[in-house]
Amino acid sequence: MSTVVQRVASRRELGSIMDLGAGQGYLSRTLAFQHKLHVLAVDGSEVQTCGAKWFDQRALRSRPSDGELNHVTDMVTPENVSTLLARWSKQQEDEKWLVCGLHACGDLSSLMLRLFIKSNAITSLVNVGCCYHFLTEEHQPRNNESPSSSIPAGFPLSGFVKDQLDYRMGSIAHMLACQTPSRWSDKQEETLKSFEHHFFRALLQYIMVEKGLAHVDKPPIIGRLNKKKDFVSFPVYVQAALKRLQMPQDAISIEEAEAYYAEFKTTRQMDKQIAILWTVRALLAPLLESIVLADRWLYLKEQLADIPDSETKGVWMWPLFDPITSPRNMVIVASK
Template identity: 55%
Template sequence: MGPLIDKVAKDNHIGHVIDLGAGQGYLSRTMAFQYDLQVMAIDGSEVQTCGAKRFDTMAIKGFKDKEHLIHHVTDLFTPENATDILQSLQQQHTHPSLLICGLHACGDLSTMMLRLFTQQSDIQALVNVGCCYHFLSHQGPSPGFPMSRTLQSFQLGSTACMLACQAPSRWLDQKEASIKAYEHHFFRCLLQWMMIEKGLISATDKAPIIGRLNKKRDFDSFPIYVKAALTRLGMDPNAISSDDAAAQYHHYKHTAQVDKRIAVLWTLRALLGPVIESFILMDRYMYLEETVPPSPTKSVSILPLFDDLVSPRNMVIVATK
């Protein structure tokens, strides 16, 4: 991503970059130390900023003359405070043209970045790779989806956005992990059915959110998973006995072969993931096309940047005014 940002910046005579959601500053350091760009790295977490500064200290040994090129800020960069942050940058440099970028910027951070690009006259270029579509907002004056006027009549729920994060292209490269994932889906479905049968939840209730369990310990067997999941849900871990869990697992896996039906259903759902992601990306593309005024230097494009087996979120949006 560093070479792409450098090319966009140089082609548009831009020397200053704002890296939103900079995290520990890997991209920011690349832009500053390797490509001599003046970088303001912004992240909302003080922990991330401190980590970035620590890595700067280690990396700067070979780039002593470039230490001044990177500046870290801990703040939530929003449309409300964007002007103040940009003014602080302009106090150091006389109204510089800016490029705003984000590598795997989660949820609404990416869409906010697009809106800032269209609203702030000093921001002349954008390079963005989005991520975590399930964190997109769908309501309010500035929803994460839809953004464009073209797709205003379309709605995607949280389930569809979660599917957009699926990467079926990685299954062939991660066969063992994919097979384990299918087994975990079977565990989850069977547990919910047993909870309904035991009266622990109602069939009309929203599916309980178990959250993250220990993959090495809590998935050794279905009875172990049941106890771990019930504990995580704040229920009596003995509400479903180990013997009952084992018997139901054996029946539905080896006799009824429900696990195979779940695998087929999950595969069909996951294969829709890239389609939904394309829909989200097209919405962002259309928003930029609709919102950025025509000019000789206007450009909006989407292109694959990374190997999708390494980084499933590999599509980058590049725009200039």
């Protein structure tokens, strides 16, 4: 990733890089200390920024560098990005920047594309997205209804997908777009465990609906549980889930959980049916991810259409990483 950023910056004669959503600063350090670029690492979390600075000091003790790296905790928007970049520019005025992000989560990738389009100071973009399940989706208005929020959503971005196709994915499709069936053969043990976890989740919801603890149209939101200690057995999982949902531990007793598990796994073999269903759903992942990526590519092409053609202007997209090692492996590069 750092090599791509360095080459794009070099060909566009850019020396200043904004790493948006920099986190612990792994990409930022490589760009500054190895490629000797002027890097502004921006993250919305002070904890991440402090951690990145600590890693910087360790790296510099072992290998001093001529590169320049500054860390900032801020929430960047199209309205404040020019002020932020001007504050950290090396030149007096009109300095041009490249914005980049490695595995930028959810709407952060969409924001990055908007910043590139709307800011005169940003002339190049290198982005690898991630976490499509965190994408917000624009409300699909009916008749003369207006969109419910003035905050731009992360999907869809392009006029073609949003207006001409009138297409929306929905939260389930966004979540499925994150699945990686290509890794199943490489990580068979983890895959089998994940199938069991899906069975646990489905069986718990069935029990809760049957006992009147939840409604079939409104699944309980449990969130992330500890994979090592909370999935030891179905009764253990049930107790952990009830605690997370702030329900009494006896709402579903251990004996009830064991009885349901025995009936639906041993007698009915519902776990196998859920595994088949989940497999079919997950096989749609590459298609759904392609829709998100194509929407971003189309958005950039549409927005750059009115800019005069030049040797540097363009939008490109290609696989950058080994998909087994890094399933989110598509990089989008754009220049004005």
